[in-house]
Amino acid sequence: MSPEYAAEGLFSIKSDVFSFGVLVLEIVSGKRNKGFQHSDHDLNLLGHVWNLWNEDKASELVDATIFIEDELSRLELLRCIQVGLLCVQQRPDDRPTMSSVIIMLNSDSPNLPQPKHPGFYYERSFSEGPSSSNIISYEKNVTFTTLEGR
Template identity: 60%
Template sequence: MVSYRGYMSPEYASEGLYSTKSDVFSFGVLVLEIVSGKRNRGFNHPDHDLNLLGHAWTLFIEDRSSEFIDASMGNICNLSEVLRSINLGLLCVQRFPEDRPSMHSVVLMLGGEGALPQPKEPCFFTDKNMMEAYSSSSTQPTITVLEAR
């Protein structure tokens, strides 16, 4: 089950609705983190307040996805495969669960060579927006304080 808010699907974070598409969302976040070398949670960019997903989406729609790739990959990566991974990651983090592929489809897309569908805009939260979503939800997280005996 998804337990870390940087990887939670929007429907789980805001309404507590969990499905297999929630796992697909989390997988997409991981793919984007691996490609960029950065974490979604706590991501900062000097030009905007978007998280990593929003940054990936912005570069994708501007046809600048190559700027999203971690510089340490240098010339050791196959650019077309990495760009495909970004596209796939964005398919997995689409706003609505019904728009996300199944995990079975994700596996097939990872191994395939055909063109991938165009992703729709993901639901991006900044850390501040995520905290507001938590505080406005009807189910508040339980905090347990451990004390030494």
């Protein structure tokens, strides 16, 4: 779900682009954004990918079951990660159109734009309270509470 839809109920074609980007990153990583866990941090999948991208370690994201036969295959997967990150940028105006996404995925050009900060990049901080609910704190000091049954 795109940040603008979750926060304000605004839906546009750029909301679909956001969802497509999440899907691309889930396919490449073999992990789901919802419930993503990593032993080194409490970031969600988008935060994890963003950190790997900024550390020039994006190839570590690729699911081990994806067979990479040569350097070209590796570069194509890195292109998918970059396009996925472009699709999940925080601001809808920064996200490409789907027609641009198709061109970027089919292109051999190494000159793609650099992605900006993704939407819903957060670190989870879970706390147990008397109602046994999980509190998830997002950037911008917005808090979502999920109640769980006993």
